[in-house]
Amino acid sequence: MNLYGPLWLSMQLAFVTTVVLIGLGTPLAWWLSRTETRWKPVMQAIVAMPIVLPPTVLGFYLLILLGPEGAIGSWWVTLTGNALTFSFTGLVIASTVYSLPFAVQPLQNAFESLPRQTLERAWTLGASPLDAFFSVAVPLAKRGFVSAAVLSFAHTLGEFGVVLMVGGNIPGKTRVVSIAIYDHVEMLDYSSAHQLSLVLLAFAFLALLAMFAVNHRWSRG
Amino acid sequence: MIRLRHRVRKGDFLLDIDTHIPDSGITGIFGESGSGKTTLLRCIAGLEGGGGPPVHRRNVGYVFQQPTLFAHHDVRGNIEYGARRATSHRIDGEHVIDMLGLGRLLDRRIETLSGGEAQRVAIAAALMRSPDLVLMDEPLASLDRRRKDELLPYFDRLHDELSVPVVYVSHDIEEIGRLCDHLVVLDGGQVTADGSLFDVLSRTDVSPLSGRNAGVVLWAAPVDHEDGLTRFDFGDGDIWVPGEFAVGTRLLRLRIAANDVSIARERPSQSTILNVLRATVEEIHPVDAARALVRLAVGNQDLLAQVTNRSIARLGLATGDRVFAQLKSVTVRR
Numbered sequence: 001m002n003l004y005g006p007l008w009l010s011m012q013l014a015f016v017t018t019v020v021l022i023g024l025g026t027p028l029a030w031w032l033s034r035t036e037t038r039w040k041p042v043m044q045a046i047v048a049m050p051i052v053l054p055p056t057v058l059g060f061y062l063l064i065l066l067g068p069e070g071a072i073g074s075w076w077v078t079l080t081g082n083a084l085t086f087s088f089t090g091l092v093i094a095s096t097v098y099s100l101p102f103a104v105q106p107l108q109n110a111f112e113s114l115p116r117q118t119l120e121r122a123w124t125l126g127a128s129p130l131d132a133f134f135s136v137a138v139p140l141a142k143r144g145f146v147s148a149a150v151l152s153f154a155h156t157l158g159e160f161g162v163v164l165m166v167g168g169n170i171p172g173k174t175r176v177v178s179i180a181i182y183d184h185v186e187m188l189d190y191s192s193a194h195q196l197s198l199v200l201l202a203f204a205f206l207a208l209l210a211m212f213a214v215n216h217r218w219s220r221g
Numbered sequence: 222m223i224r225l226r227h228r229v230r231k232g233d234f235l236l237d238i239d240t241h242i243p244d245s246g247i248t249g250i251f252g253e254s255g256s257g258k259t260t261l262l263r264c265i266a267g268l269e270g271g272g273g274p275p276v277h278r279r280n281v282g283y284v285f286q287q288p289t290l291f292a293h294h295d296v297r298g299n300i301e302y303g304a305r306r307a308t309s310h311r312i313d314g315e316h317v318i319d320m321l322g323l324g325r326l327l328d329r330r331i332e333t334l335s336g337g338e339a340q341r342v343a344i345a346a347a348l349m350r351s352p353d354l355v356l357m358d359e360p361l362a363s364l365d366r367r368r369k370d371e372l373l374p375y376f377d378r379l380h381d382e383l384s385v386p387v388v389y390v391s392h393d394i395e396e397i398g399r400l401c402d403h404l405v406v407l408d409g410g411q412v413t414a415d416g417s418l419f420d421v422l423s424r425t426d427v428s429p430l431s432g433r434n435a436g437v438v439l440w441a442a443p444v445d446h447e448d449g450l451t452r453f454d455f456g457d458g459d460i461w462v463p464g465e466f467a468v469g470t471r472l473l474r475l476r477i478a479a480n481d482v483s484i485a486r487e488r489p490s491q492s493t494i495l496n497v498l499r500a501t502v503e504e505i506h507p508v509d510a511a512r513a514l515v516r517l518a519v520g521n522q523d524l525l526a527q528v529t530n531r532s533i534a535r536l537g538l539a540t541g542d543r544v545f546a547q548l549k550s551v552t553v554r555r
Contacts, residue, residue: 124347125303125347126307
């Protein structure tokens with residue numbers, strides 16, 4: 001059996017999830033940072049839920065929702081003919097929900113620290129709100145984007161419970177590295193578990209180191 | 222003429238303005254804090270909502286009290302931001318950079334600029350989009366005295382060389398007197414006076430323009446020097462001012478605060494006061510229980526004197542009386 005296959009699958013999953021999360025998390029974080037609605041705490045609580053919820057609970061509800069009988073799963077089956085559960089697409093959806101706060105919170109913090117007047121200045125200089133967002137808000141929030149991307153990627157890479165509930169353990173399809181390590185330990189194959197664990201350990205450290213180093217340099221200007 | 226017509230409610234405060242300002246020169250908006258000056262400026266720019274085209278289509282430059290420049294660009298990038306989005310290019314970029322003395326700052330990073338330098342960059346950025354109107358919200362208020370004095374000559378140049386009309390908000394009557402040509406006085410969200418700077422400043426019935434804010438501005442030409450003083454000719458008389466101002470140049474503005482003018486029935490024979498002018502009492506307007514503003518005519522010029530009601534009673538002053546105005550101090554602007 002290919003030892004590093006699950007690692008590669010995890011990398012793909014983390015990459016796709018990070019791209020999706022930046023795409024979805026940016027407008028959501030922007031809205032949360034600017035809104036004055038009294039529903040803001042409710043939205044923030046919902047977004048932050050995956051941080052405190054046991055992954056098995058999250059995975060259980062996602063399994064029901066994404067399953068062939070579930071609201072999203074049944075719609076997906078009629079659309080594509082395939083089930084969402086125990087598929088790579090299903091894993092991407094589950095990981096997106098699971099890692100959402102890790103993308104939204106750094107972005108929201110970065111957007112909130114942007115003075116409103118900076119945007120107002122951009123508008124008075126002829127920038128439309130969308131132009132001002134991309135030419136001023138995004139570059140000034142770059143630290144937030146780096147943190148969001150690194151945390152989303154690393155957090156998705158390390159997920160276990162949700163994947164187990166929604167994705168099962170299908171080699172090459174849903175058998176990600178954290179599950180592979182669990183399997184190796186179960187079969188007392190400590191050598192394989194060591195190799196994969198060491199890779200993840202090193203990766204986690206290097207990713208966080210890169211993030212903090214970049215943020216440190218940018219904060220000094 | 223540009224029509225300013227804005228009505229906006231913010232909590233208990235109602236701004237209700239309908240007035241005209243000239244389409245050239247600098248129009249000052251004067252008022253105490255809470256009078257609605259900034260709200261009016263934000264309404265003109267479209268930053269307060271309230272309908273009309275969105276901010277970026279109004280083609281007005283806005284200079285904020287705090288110069289929030291874009292930290293991800295250097296000085297050049299900040300100046301070019303507006304130029305790249307300009308719909309017309311009437312403004313000469315080289316001239317703007319020269320006028321604001323930014324030539325040597327272009328490659329500097331934003332965080333290395335002093336407050337005054339940053340504000341000059343912010344003004345240049347606003348001008349580079351070739352606006353139809355430039356709005357300035359107390360651009361000197363966030364600076365200390367020294368930085369303010371550094372920056373004022375640049376505003377003098379803007380005043381002399383810029384063809385774009387400027388609306389300049391300030392609660393500092395000296396800045397207004399120095400820079401503006403036209404004046405709108407706001408009080409409680411309403412226009413209480415508007416007109417040419419010289420006319421409005423010589424009115425006695427505008428309450429924000431009483432106390433230490435009362436005083437007139439005259440145009441005068443420096444004509445000669447003596448004993449370290451300069452003699453200014455304002456058309457209807459002479460005024461001596463300490464310091465040697467270049468003779469034969471253009472007209473300068475003299476500001477004479479109403480608190481620095483006193484009134485005498487007879488020409489004082491033994492006094493340290495240098496400037497004594499023959500005047501006629503035109504109007505006496507009570508300010509409060511203790512004080513009144515007296516408008517004096519010196520030839521065709523007006524002076525304001527702030528004196529006590531007791532003094533008016535003691536001298537028996539009445540409209541039409543011939544008196545002497547004593548000027549305790551005069552400040553020269555430019």
